[in-house]
Amino acid sequence: MGFIQLHQITKFFNQDFKPAVDSVDLDIEKGEIITLLGPSGCGKTTTLRMIAGFEQPSVGKIQIGDLVVHNDSRSLPPEKRGIGMVFQDYALFPHLTIEKNVMFGLKKMNTREKRKRVKEVLELVGLDDYGRRFPHELSGGQQQRVALARALAPRPHVVLMDEPFSNLDAGLREKMRFEITNILRKANTTAIIVTHDQKDAFAVSDRVVVMNDGVIQQIATPKEMYRCPKNCFVAQFVGKTNLLTGTLCQDLKHVDTHIGKVCLPQRTENLLDQVKVSIRPEGCHLVEQGRYTGKVERVTYSGEYQEVELRLPSETGVAEPMVIYAPVEQEVEVGSVVSFDIKPELVALVD
Template sequence: MSFIQLNGITKFFTRTLKPAVDNLSLHIEKGEIITLLGPSGCGKTTTLRMLAGFEQPSTGTIQVGDEVVFKDGRSLPPEKRGIGMVFQDYALFPHLTIEKNVMFGLNKWSTKQKKERVREVLELVGLSEFNKRYPSELSGGQQQRVALARALAPRPHVILMDEPFSNLDAGLREKMRYEVTAILRKADTTAIIVTHDQKDAFAVSDRVVVMNEGIIQQIASPKEMYRCPKNCFVAQFVGKTNLLSGTLCPDLKHVETNIGRVCLPSALTESMDNVMVSIRPEGCRLSEKGRYVGTVERVTYTGEYQEVTVRLNGDLTVEPMVIYASIEQDVEVGSVISFDITPELVALVD
C-alpha cells in the first residue's frame, strides 16, 4: 500500500462553480520526492494545503501512513498529521537565532532532546557553525536550508515545500536544487514540492505530476514526461515543442504532416485516424542533406544553443518550426537550411 494516498479529492471554494481541484487521485511511496507542476491557478498549492490540513477537501479521502487524516468531513488538525511545511518565504522568525528557529516546533521535547535534535539537523543541512546567527545574517540559500532544518526537526512523516526555489537567483537556484535533494535523500524523507518551473521539477523529482485546471494531466518520471508527453498541454508546458497534425501511414510508424513524413520512435499496434505529433526542438539536427528544408526567420542566441525559427516549404499557412542549433554552427536569418528529425524525440499526443 502506498505511503500517501489522495483518493477522489475535489475542492470547491465559496461562490465558485468550477472546482479548484477536480477528482484528484495520487499515490506516493515512502521516500519518494514528488513535484506538483503546473501554471498559476492549476490547483497544485491547494492540493498541498489540503494534504497539510490548512484546507479541507469538499469530497475525497487523504491517508498518510496508516492514518486517515481526512474523510467524510472529519479532518485531523495540521499539527497532528506528522507533516512538515517549508513555506515560499521561509517564514523564519527574525528575532530568533537559527538555533531557536529550528527548535521552535519541538515544544514537547526535553531541553536536552531539543539541543541534540537541533545539532543533528543543522549538521544535516551544513549550518552547524551558524547556530547563533540571525536570519538576516544569512544568504537566501542558507535561509532556505534553515527552513528545511526546522521542518525536519520534529521527524515528520512528510515534508511539503511550496515554490522553494522561486526567491533565489539563477546561479543559487541551481545549487540549491542539488543541495535540497541531497538533504531530503539523506534524511530519507518523503517530500512533495510545488512549482511552476519545469527545471526545478525535473532536477529534484522521482516523479512529476503535471496539473491544469485542477486536473492531473500526467504522472511520470522527468525523462518519460519529456520524451513521451501525454497530451498537447504537457508537451507545451514541459519545455518547448513543435505540434503538427497529420495522418498515420499504413506502416503505423510514420505520420504524414504538412512538413513531410515524420518517423515515430516505434510502430503503433493499431491504426488511428488523424493524429498529433510533438517534436522537440533538440530532436531537429542540422544537416547539409537533411530531409526537411526551410528558410530561417529568426535566430535567438541563448548562450547554450541557438534557437532557430524555420519556415518550411515557404508555406505561410503553416506554423514555423523551432529547432535548436549548436553555438558553433553559423545560422543567419534569411538563409536556407536543412535538418533531420530524431525519432526518439517525436511523440504522439492527445
C-alpha cells in the same frame, strides 16, 4: 498502496464555479520526492494545502501511512498530521537565533533532546556553525536550509515545500536544487514540492505531477514526461515543442504531416487516422542533405544553443512554422534555407 494516498480529492471554493481541484487521485511512495507542476491557478498549491490541513477538501480522502487524516467524517488539524512545512518566504522568526528557530517545533522533547536534535539537523543541512546567528545574517540559500532543518527536526512523515526556489537568483537556484535534494535523500524523507518551473521540477523529482485546471494531466518520471508527453498541454508546458497534425501511416511507425513523413520512435497501437505529434527542437539537427528544408526567419542566441525559427513549405501551400536548436558554433543566417533531420527519439504522439 502508497505511503501517502489522495483519493478523489475535490475542492470547491464556490459551488457556482468549477472546482479548484477536481477528483485528484495520487499515490506517493515512502521516501519519494514528488513535484506538483503547473501554471498559476492550476490547483497545485490548493492540493498541497489540503494535504497539510490548511484547507479542507469538499470531497475525498487523504491518508498518510496508516493514518486517515481526512475523509467525509473527520479531518485532523495540521499539527496532528506529522507534516513539516517549508513556506515560500521561509517564515523564519527574525528575533530568534537559528538554533531557536529550528527548536521551535520540538514540543515533546526535553531540553537535552532538543539540543541534540537541533545539532543533528543543522549538521544535515551544513549549518552546524551557524546556530547562534540570526536569520538576517544568512544568505537566501542558507535561510532556506534553516527552514528545511526546522521542518525536518520533528521527524515528520512528509515534508511539503511551496515554491522553494522562487526567491533565489538563477545561480543560487541551481545550487539549491542539488542541495535540497541531497538533504531530503540523506534524511530519507518523503517530500511533496509545488512549483511552476519545469527545470526545478525535473531537477529534484522522482516523479512529476503536471496539473491544469484542477486536473492531473500526467504523472511520470522527468525523462518519461519530456520524451513521451501525454497530451498537447504537457508537451508545451514542459519545454518547447513543435506540434504537427497528421495521418498515421499503415506501418504504424510514421506520421504523414504537411511537411512530410515523420518517424516515431517505435510502432504505435494508436489506430486513429488523425493524430498530433510533438517534436522537440533539440530533436532536429542541421545537416547538408536533410529530409526537411526551411527558410530561417529568426535566430536567437541563448548561450547553450541557437534557437532557429523556420518556415517550411507544406502540402497546404501555407508555410509551416518550426523551431529547431542549432549548435552555437554553427553559422545560421536569417533568410537562408537550411536542411535538417528529425531524431525519432524526441518525437511523440500526443492527445
